[in-house]
Amino acid sequence: MFEAAELGHHVDKATYKEEVPKLRKQLLDVQFELGEKKPFPVILIISGVDGAGKGETMNTLHFWMDPRNIHAYAMSDPSDEELERPAMWRFWRRLPPRGSIGAFFGSWYSFPMRQHIDGEKNRNYLDSYLDDFLRFERMLADEGALILKFWLHLSKDALKQRLTELESNKATKWRVTKEKWERYESYDTMRPVAEHVLRRTSTGHAPWIVVDSSDEKYRNLTVARTLLKAVKARLAETDKPAAASVPVEALDHADDISVLTTLDYSKALEKKDYKKQLELYQGRLNKLSRSKKFHDRSIVMVFEGNDAAGKGGAIRRVIGALDSRFYDIIPIAAPSDEEKVQPYLWRFWRHMPGFGKAAIFDRSWYGRVLVERVEGFCSEADWLRAYGEINDFEEEMARHGVIVCKFWLSITADEQLKRFKEREATGYKRFKLTDEDWRNREKWDQYAQAVCDMVERTSTETAPWTLVEANSKYYARVKVLKTICKRLEAEL
Amino acid sequence: MFEAAELGHHVDKATYKEEVPKLRKQLLDVQFELGEKKPFPVILIISGVDGAGKGETMNTLHFWMDPRNIHAYAMSDPSDEELERPAMWRFWRRLPPRGSIGAFFGSWYSFPMRQHIDGEKNRNYLDSYLDDFLRFERMLADEGALILKFWLHLSKDALKQRLTELESNKATKWRVTKEKWERYESYDTMRPVAEHVLRRTSTGHAPWIVVDSSDEKYRNLTVARTLLKAVKARLAETDKPAAASVPVEALDHADDISVLTTLDYSKALEKKDYKKQLELYQGRLNKLSRSKKFHDRSIVMVFEGNDAAGKGGAIRRVIGALDSRFYDIIPIAAPSDEEKVQPYLWRFWRHMPGFGKAAIFDRSWYGRVLVERVEGFCSEADWLRAYGEINDFEEEMARHGVIVCKFWLSITADEQLKRFKEREATGYKRFKLTDEDWRNREKWDQYAQAVCDMVERTSTETAPWTLVEANSKYYARVKVLKTICKRLEAEL
Numbered sequence: 001m002f003e004a005a006e007l008g009h010h011v012d013k014a015t016y017k018e019e020v021p022k023l024r025k026q027l028l029d030v031q032f033e034l035g036e037k038k039p040f041p042v043i044l045i046i047s048g049v050d051g052a053g054k055g056e057t058m059n060t061l062h063f064w065m066d067p068r069n070i071h072a073y074a075m076s077d078p079s080d081e082e083l084e085r086p087a088m089w090r091f092w093r094r095l096p097p098r099g100s101i102g103a104f105f106g107s108w109y110s111f112p113m114r115q116h117i118d119g120e121k122n123r124n125y126l127d128s129y130l131d132d133f134l135r136f137e138r139m140l141a142d143e144g145a146l147i148l149k150f151w152l153h154l155s156k157d158a159l160k161q162r163l164t165e166l167e168s169n170k171a172t173k174w175r176v177t178k179e180k181w182e183r184y185e186s187y188d189t190m191r192p193v194a195e196h197v198l199r200r201t202s203t204g205h206a207p208w209i210v211v212d213s214s215d216e217k218y219r220n221l222t223v224a225r226t227l228l229k230a231v232k233a234r235l236a237e238t239d240k241p242a243a244a245s246v247p248v249e250a251l252d253h254a255d256d257i258s259v260l261t262t263l264d265y266s267k268a269l270e271k272k273d274y275k276k277q278l279e280l281y282q283g284r285l286n287k288l289s290r291s292k293k294f295h296d297r298s299i300v301m302v303f304e305g306n307d308a309a310g311k312g313g314a315i316r317r318v319i320g321a322l323d324s325r326f327y328d329i330i331p332i333a334a335p336s337d338e339e340k341v342q343p344y345l346w347r348f349w350r351h352m353p354g355f356g357k358a359a360i361f362d363r364s365w366y367g368r369v370l371v372e373r374v375e376g377f378c379s380e381a382d383w384l385r386a387y388g389e390i391n392d393f394e395e396e397m398a399r400h401g402v403i404v405c406k407f408w409l410s411i412t413a414d415e416q417l418k419r420f421k422e423r424e425a426t427g428y429k430r431f432k433l434t435d436e437d438w439r440n441r442e443k444w445d446q447y448a449q450a451v452c453d454m455v456e457r458t459s460t461e462t463a464p465w466t467l468v469e470a471n472s473k474y475y476a477r478v479k480v481l482k483t484i485c486k487r488l489e490a491e492l
Numbered sequence: 493m494f495e496a497a498e499l500g501h502h503v504d505k506a507t508y509k510e511e512v513p514k515l516r517k518q519l520l521d522v523q524f525e526l527g528e529k530k531p532f533p534v535i536l537i538i539s540g541v542d543g544a545g546k547g548e549t550m551n552t553l554h555f556w557m558d559p560r561n562i563h564a565y566a567m568s569d570p571s572d573e574e575l576e577r578p579a580m581w582r583f584w585r586r587l588p589p590r591g592s593i594g595a596f597f598g599s600w601y602s603f604p605m606r607q608h609i610d611g612e613k614n615r616n617y618l619d620s621y622l623d624d625f626l627r628f629e630r631m632l633a634d635e636g637a638l639i640l641k642f643w644l645h646l647s648k649d650a651l652k653q654r655l656t657e658l659e660s661n662k663a664t665k666w667r668v669t670k671e672k673w674e675r676y677e678s679y680d681t682m683r684p685v686a687e688h689v690l691r692r693t694s695t696g697h698a699p700w701i702v703v704d705s706s707d708e709k710y711r712n713l714t715v716a717r718t719l720l721k722a723v724k725a726r727l728a729e730t731d732k733p734a735a736a737s738v739p740v741e742a743l744d745h746a747d748d749i750s751v752l753t754t755l756d757y758s759k760a761l762e763k764k765d766y767k768k769q770l771e772l773y774q775g776r777l778n779k780l781s782r783s784k785k786f787h788d789r790s791i792v793m794v795f796e797g798n799d800a801a802g803k804g805g806a807i808r809r810v811i812g813a814l815d816s817r818f819y820d821i822i823p824i825a826a827p828s829d830e831e832k833v834q835p836y837l838w839r840f841w842r843h844m845p846g847f848g849k850a851a852i853f854d855r856s857w858y859g860r861v862l863v864e865r866v867e868g869f870c871s872e873a874d875w876l877r878a879y880g881e882i883n884d885f886e887e888e889m890a891r892h893g894v895i896v897c898k899f900w901l902s903i904t905a906d907e908q909l910k911r912f913k914e915r916e917a918t919g920y921k922r923f924k925l926t927d928e929d930w931r932n933r934e935k936w937d938q939y940a941q942a943v944c945d946m947v948e949r950t951s952t953e954t955a956p957w958t959l960v961e962a963n964s965k966y967y968a969r970v971k972v973l974k975t976i977c978k979r980l981e982a983e984l
Contacts, residue, residue: 058816066804067811067821068854074817079573105817171775174782283663290666312558319559324550325566325597329559337829362560 001195005153005212009222016217023224024064030231031101035069038099038341040144042231045107048152049190050183051159051166051176052213054105057152060220061103061227071096075106084298084354086400088136092349097341098144107149108133113197117190126193130200132392139389141205142382143343146234149206150223151198152213156187162214258452259467265412268472281481282321288485289322289358293492297401298353301484302364305409306447307437308419309470310477314409315360317477318484327358332367344368344386345393353402365390366406369454374446387457398462403491405484406463408451409470413444493687497645497704501714508709515716516556522723523593527561530591530833532636534723537599540644541682542675543651543658543668544705546597549644552712553595553719563588567598576790576846578892580628584841589833590636599641600625605689609682618685622692624884631881633697634874635835638726641698642715643690644705648679654706750944751959757904760964773973774813780977781814781850785984789893790845793976794856797901798939799929800911801962802969806901807852809969810976819850824859836860836878837885845894857882858898861946866938879949890954895983897976898955900943901962905936 011019034042046054058072073094082090088108096102112129115121137147154162163180166172183190202208209226213219269277288294301318303311319327330351339347345365353359369390373383394404411419420441423433440447459465466483470476503511526534538546550564565586574582580600588594604621607613629639646654655672658664675682694700701718705711761769780786793810795803811819822843831839837857845851861882865875886896903911912933915925932939951957958975962968 055815055817059811059814062816063808063812067808068823071820072816079571081571081573103816316555316559319551320555322551323547324554324564324595325547328563331560 001198002153002155002191002210005210006155006158006214007212008214009212009218010215011217011221013217016221019221020064023221023228026232027065027224027228030228030235031066031069033235034101034231035066035099037235038097040146040234041096041098041341042101042146042148042227043096043140044101044103044227045109045147045149046103046105046152047107047109047150048211048213049154049159049187049194051162051180052152052154053216053219054152056216057150057213057219057223058103058105061224064224065101069100070103071100072103072105075104075110081354085352086396086402088132088396089349089352092346095140095342095346097338099341108136109197109201113193117186117193119189123196126197127200130197132396134201134203135388135392137201137203137206139345139385139392140343142385145343146230147206148227148230149202149208150226151194151208151210152219153210154213156184156191158214159184159187258448259455260410260448260451263410263467263469265410265415265469265471267469267475269474269478271474274474274478277478278317278481281478281485282317284485285318285321285481285488288488288492289326291488291492294356294488296355297403297492298355299358299403299405299484299488300353300397301358301360302366302404302406303360303362303409304364304366304370304407305468305470306411306416307440308416308423308432309409309411310473311362311409312432313473314407314468314470314477314480315362317481318360321481322358326356327360328353329360329362332361332363344382345389348393352397364406365393366454366458369458370447370450371440373450374443387454390458391460391463394458394460394463403487404463405487406459406465407468407480407483408455408465409468409476409480410451411470413441415471416441493690494645494647494683494702497702498647498650498706499704500706501704501710502707503709503713505709508713511713512556515713515720518724519557519716519720522720522727523558523561525727526593526723527558527591529727530589532638532726533588533590533833534593534638534640534719535588535632536593536595536719537601537639537641538595538597538644539599539601539642540703540705541646541651541679541686543654543672544644544646545708545711546644548708549642549705549711549715550595550597553716556716557593561592562595563592564595564597567596567602573846577844578888578894580624580888581841581844584838587632587834587838589830591833600628601689601693605685609678609685611681615688618689619692622689624888626693626695627880627884629693629695629698631837631877631884632835634877637835638722639698640719640722641694641700642718643686643700643702644711645702646705648676648683650706651676651679750940751947752902752940752943755902755959755961757902757907757961757963759961759967761966761970763966766966766970769970770809770973773970773977774809776977777810777813777973777980780980780984781818783980783984786848786980788847789895789984790847791850791895791897791976791980792845792889793850793852794858794896794898795852795854795901796856796858796862796899797960797962798903798908799932800908800915800924801901801903802965803854803901804924805965806899806960806962806969806972807854809973810852813973814850818848819852820845821852821854824853824855836874837881840885844889856898857885858946858950861950862939862942863932865942866935879946882950883952883955886950886952886955895979896955897979898951898957899960899972899975900947900957901960901968901972902943903962905933907963908933 034040046058048054062070062072071094075090078090091104091108094102094104108129112121112126116123116126140147163176163184167176198208198210211219211222211226303315305311315329319329328351335347348361348365351359351361365386368378368386369383372378373380397404420433420437455465455467466479468476468479526532538550540546554562554564563586567582570582583596583600586594586596600621604613604618608615608618632639655668655676659668690700690702703711703714703718795807797803807821811821820843827839840853840857843851843853857878860870860878861875864870889896912925912929947957947959958971960968960971
């Protein structure tokens with residue numbers, strides 16, 4: 001894997017001097033086109049042997065290009081806001097929007113690789129991370145991102161020579177820290193790990209590019225040219241890159257039995273019982289939310305359901321049990337323009353709650369496999385890949401200790417009609433009913449199919465769906481509260 | 493001040509039961525209108541005697557209204573990301589966008605008030621904060637925000653009674669912490685401080701509203717009704733509220749002498765000297781940026797200048813001295829839609845650098861008093877008040893240890909024409925010249941006047957303007973680098 005990068009590639013001074021101005025002009029041109037058209041983001045990972053010149057390479061790119069739409073991120077220790085959230089949150093919040101370039105030093109790979117090299121964690125641990133990264137990069141690529149992962153390579157001898165040279169020069173001496181020499185000492189351990197990581201995570205859509213870094217001029221030219229070529233080629237593709245997911249037809253059921261039709265919609269609760277149980281579970285939830293064990297956990301609640309199924313009313317009963325400083329309600333409507341230039345899940349990641357907090361999503365990331373699927377707002381390939389991406393997202397939360405509760409509030413078509421008519425008649429509920437609600441209703445069967453697929457594909461052990469029979473509002477609210485209490489009791 | 497709030501206001505159960513549904517309907521109506529039209533944000537401060545029911549009041553509002561566009565923030569200890577930035581950053585990042593309501597518990601007032609009550613800080617300390625808050629709220633109001641500051645009041649006796657009652661009830665006992673009783677003990681110290689703060693910071697555009705909180709029902713109704721009335725009244729104002737600033741004419745100079753005309757545009761540097769000095773100052777800057785003393789400081793650089801004055805080139809020489817992981821360049825163009833629904837300075841606050849970092853603004857908040865003023869993109873009142881707001885902003889940074897360097901790169905009209913023509917002719921510089929540049933050029937004198945006013949009004953001891961004679965690019969770049977070095981040397 002590293003053989004070709006140890007051949008002693010070299011560019012002489014004269015060639016370099018001649019090449020650079022030409023290259024710069026081309027780089028500025030493609031960068032300008034990228035910034036104007038905003039067709040995709042470019043994600044660079046600058047990784048490699050410590051001492052191979054990651055920082056210098058990036059500085060050179062910054063200097064050659066227009067530095068205003070390149071952002072370089074040195075990911076060292078996470079802040080406390082980052083520690084309170086799933087590990088990938090700190091990368092999500094720094095993803096470059098379409099039209100700009102984000103360069104990560106110390107990318108997602110660094111931490112687990114380092115742990116394995118230092119002997120703290122075994123190969124299985126590392127591999128489970130690598131699987132996550134593969135899926136993460138797959139998602140980014142499917143969202144249109146151009147991903148280039150550079151591995152700046154030096155042989156052990158070349159590294160030694162480099163460090164010695166730097167150390168002997170007054171101007172660069174400071175760069176050779178004690179840590180750098182320690183890393184040199186562990187070179188032989190690092191190398192096979194790096195080889196393993198690169199082999200395992202080099203994909204067509206996010207390849208590792210190993211660059212011989214023994215000669216600075218060769219290294220700089222090679223990295224810049226590769227970047228230029230890749231951006232240029234992608235800009236030349238007029239259409240959206242073909243998504244990798246293979247569209248499949250939804251199963252054509254031979255009967256009418258589904259998770260929705262088999263619900264018992266006659267389940268109900270009398271007002272007296274409702275009041276008693278509401279108080280009971282609100283009290284329990286209140287106590288749980290103040291539990292010491294919750295201080296380093298958080299909860300994400302997702303409310304989805306038919307129009308007029310009573311999401312708002314259920315949410316209000318949940319928050320009735322909580323202190324308003326403890327939760328945030330995130331209503332999901334059309335994305336803002338800052339959200340539109342990011343991968344689909346970005347606008348949910350940004351609302352990730354910190355420790356001891358709740359995020360209540362009134363509609364959610366499931367919009368993609370519900371309304372966007374049915375109304376054709378995204379391509380079939382997009383919503384098909386969403387199931388896997390959503391499962392990854394929720395698993396990441398669960399792994400970090402976020403408790404994920406998902407509710408589908410289900411009513412029958414007759415009940416919905418009744419409620420629509422009531423809303424039309426009641427003054428202050430009028431604003432809750434729009435033309436869109438009537439239009440959605442016409443596609444009842446398509447939505448039902450989408451819901452069944454969603455439940456089938458995204459109800460997992462860590463983040464199960466709770467289907468709520470909601471023809472009786474009282475029953476539904478109590479079931480929601482009870483479910484949350486039980487989840488919290490089981491988790492804490 | 494508190495007398496009226498100790499009269500024992502009271503609402504009986506029957507009245508409450510009758511009033512609440514009516515009030516809720518009205519609240520939902522105005523809230524719906526607010527959310528649809530997005531004419532202004534509502535900022536609530538819920539403050540008052542500890543134990544007067546701040547949380548309960550907020551919970552009630554949340555329950556009565558549509559909780560999806562109210563956000564409540566409990567501001568306790570700042571996170572480490574917040575500690576690295578000026579004190580107001582944590583409030584700026586939580587400001588509600590237009591069309592929604594943000595409620596702050598533990599607002600900007602809490603911390604300095606508490607320090608004074610506990611005897612840690614004296615009255616002058618408190619007052620200097622209050623002055624800041626007055627200016628901050630003035631700015632918010634000028635930006636259109638509706639600000640309501642509630643002080644929930646209890647007499648000492650009423651507080652004692654309240655705590656005792658809560659303690660005797662199993663369900664509410666947990667709310668009476670040891671701290672609450674300690675606060676009770678310091679009631680007599682707190683009261684005159686609160687009176688002072690309220691008197692001093694109650695303004696027409698951001699009044700304090702003292703609410704007798706001895707009776708929960710009275711308290712809830714009063715707060716909700718006040719909110720309702722205020723939002724309703726503001727929605728009824730069809731036009732933008734009249735800004736308080738009094739528009740004044742710019743000084744009409746009797747001669748041609750100005751900070752711009754008195755610059756010596758013949759200042760220049762030979763290539764050989766340039767190279768030597770560039771290396772010298774880049775080396776110095778590099779060393780300074782790595783200084784230990786910079787670890788708990790940060791730097792903000794502002795680059796403004798005539799079109800084609802060489803801002804980009806100067807910035808590139810600055811970053812040539814820096815590690816790309818150390819800085820971020822923020823090009824200021826049109827605001828995003830998330831930025832448009834916030835106060836003007838919000839989009840700059842969000843890029844505030846953390847410790848050890850640099851933020852380089854390519855154009856900046858000065859756009860308001862330059863292009864926006866000249867092109868009429870904002871009202872006269874808006875750009876006139878901007879000078880003061882900008883000075884406050886930069887003083888806040890300086891107080892936190894942020895080093896603010898501001899450069900105006902100045903060229904003569906002849907030099908600009910020469911450069912425009914060069915750009916037209918040179919391939920890869922073509923994209924740098926737009927029709928807008930030619931249009932701006934026609935307004936040369938107006939821009940010059942705006943620059944002179946800007947320098948006169950915003951060049952302060954903590955954040956001085958450096959006017960850079962930029963007809964010679966070499967000279968300009970070196971002057972910029974040298975100025976940054978000197979500032980850093982003086983500050984560190």
